[in-house]
Amino acid sequence: MSRTQQTKIPSNDTGICLHRLLRTSIIPFMHRLLYAGFAPFLFWALAIFPVTVHTGRSDLSPQQSTAAEVIAGVNALRASRGLTPFQTNSILMRVCQAQADYMASIGTYSDTDAQGRGSRQRLLDAGYPAARASENVFEGLNATAQEAINFWMGDALHRIALLDPELADAGAGVTVDGGTYYYCQIAALSSGGTVSTSAPATPAPVVIPILVSTPNPDGSIVHVIHQGDTLFAIAQAYGIPLITLEQLNTLTATTIIHPGRRLIIRPAFTPTVTVSTATPFSTPPPILPSTRMAATPSEEITMPVPGLPVSKAGGAVAIIVLVALAFAGAITALGAKNRR
Numbered sequence: 001m002s003r004t005q006q007t008k009i010p011s012n013d014t015g016i017c018l019h020r021l022l023r024t025s026i027i028p029f030m031h032r033l034l035y036a037g038f039a040p041f042l043f044w045a046l047a048i049f050p051v052t053v054h055t056g057r058s059d060l061s062p063q064q065s066t067a068a069e070v071i072a073g074v075n076a077l078r079a080s081r082g083l084t085p086f087q088t089n090s091i092l093m094r095v096c097q098a099q100a101d102y103m104a105s106i107g108t109y110s111d112t113d114a115q116g117r118g119s120r121q122r123l124l125d126a127g128y129p130a131a132r133a134s135e136n137v138f139e140g141l142n143a144t145a146q147e148a149i150n151f152w153m154g155d156a157l158h159r160i161a162l163l164d165p166e167l168a169d170a171g172a173g174v175t176v177d178g179g180t181y182y183y184c185q186i187a188a189l190s191s192g193g194t195v196s197t198s199a200p201a202t203p204a205p206v207v208i209p210i211l212v213s214t215p216n217p218d219g220s221i222v223h224v225i226h227q228g229d230t231l232f233a234i235a236q237a238y239g240i241p242l243i244t245l246e247q248l249n250t251l252t253a254t255t256i257i258h259p260g261r262r263l264i265i266r267p268a269f270t271p272t273v274t275v276s277t278a279t280p281f282s283t284p285p286p287i288l289p290s291t292r293m294a295a296t297p298s299e300e301i302t303m304p305v306p307g308l309p310v311s312k313a314g315g316a317v318a319i320i321v322l323v324a325l326a327f328a329g330a331i332t333a334l335g336a337k338n339r340r
Contacts, residue, residue, distance in 0.1 A: 065145035067093060070172035070185055073149045074162055080256050082230045083165055086187060091128040092171025095119075096184040099137070100173035103182040109139040119186050128169075131191035134161035138183040145174070148183040156241055161187040163232050163242070210237035219269035225261045238265045 075085035099122070103109050112118055117125070119135035136158050138148040152158035161167070167187040175182045210233055213223050223234055231251065235242040245251070248264045257263075 064176055065143075065174055065181065065183075067097065067172040067174050069145040070148065070174065070183060071170055073145050074170065074172075074185065074187075077149065077153075077162060081163060081232065082228070082257065083163060083232070084168075086170035087168060089128070089169040089171050089188075091123065091126050092169055092186050092188060093173065094171070095122050095126050095128075095173075096171040096186050097173030097175070098122075099135075099184040100175040100182045103137065103139065103184070104175040104177040104180075107177075107180075109137045109182065111135055111137050120188075123186070123188055128188065129191040130188045132167065133186060133188040134164065134167065136161045136183075136185045139180060141180050143181045143183070145183070148181075148185075152185075156243060159242065161185060165230060165232060210234055212237055213265070215266070216268070220267055221265035223263045223265050225257055225259050225263065227259050229257070229259075231257065234263065234265075240265065 071086065071088055078085055099110075099113060102113050113122060118133075120130045120133040123130040123133055136148075136152045138151055140147060140151075149162070152162055161170075162185075164187065167189050169190065170185065170187045172186075173184045210223075210229060211226060213221055215221050221238070223238070225234075231245060232242055235245045238245075245263065245265070248267065251257075
């Protein structure tokens with residue numbers, strides 16, 4: 001055996017041992033280390049960038065509102081305004097429930113039934129001698145009775161069936177179909193015929209005339225509330241919309257008014273300053289020398305460059321990901337080289 005062969009054999013044995021060591025110990029250890037370190041990295045990244053799921057409405061299955069809740073909510077609203085509560089009428093209740101069922105059958109709100117009849121005609125056909133009638137309808141997904149009342153309070157037309165002091169009887173109906181609530185509420189005044197009600201009829205409320213205040217020197221009008229005054233009657237007496245009266249005095253649907261309170265009917269006039277457009281003859285002002293100094297050629301004017309906001313957490317994540325990828329690529333390349 002030559003000298004060359006004697007020196008080559010140990011070299012081959014050493015290479016084989018290193019290859020076996022890499023394949024059986026070092027590379028699997030590095031893989032386990034990479035996998036073991038990747039899981040904490042994922043938890044850390046999720047902690048920095050949490051995922052928030054918005055479901056919109058927190059209560060997806062509220063308890064079903066009833067017609068009695070609608071009547072109770074409307075009467076509470078009337079009591080807060082000093083109005084006589086409605087008397088629940090059995091005929092109006094049946095008519096409202098039939099309309100709520102009809103709206104659920106067609107999948108949308110409607111103030112007429114399948115025959116095209118309005119609220120007053122439906123009441124007359126059902127046996128209620130309606131002299132006046134006003135109807136509110138509402139449709140909403142998982143909507144409550146109070147949400148329907150709040151919606152009706154949004155404009156003067158819907159508030160008639162809620163706050164008109166001349167209307168005395170009321171009914172309501174609620175139908176649910178696939179999570180959608182259909183509400184119907186009717187307030188009416190009987191012409192004096194025989195009416196079947198679930199409660200004894202009460203005498204019509206006595207209407208007390210409103211003592212209208214005269215304008216102040218500044219143009220403002222302030223009304224002092226007297227016993228028996230209602231917001232609806234005050235707004236009618238001064239010829240302003242009810243919603244305007246509420247906005248001027250920061251009133252809400254639950255505000256209770258008391259005698260002696262002062263309500264703003266019209267704010268004071270704000271004088272308008274008139275600026276004359278005529279141009280008088282005058283001597284133009286002297287032109288003063290500019291105090292701004294020009295930069296000499298040897299000066300350097302450095303404009304500040306706004307910096308871009310950089311997320312520290314995002315930079316750290318990017319560096320860790322790049323290091324992990326480079327490390328994994330190096331291990332994979334080393335393993336492939338050794339297998340060759």
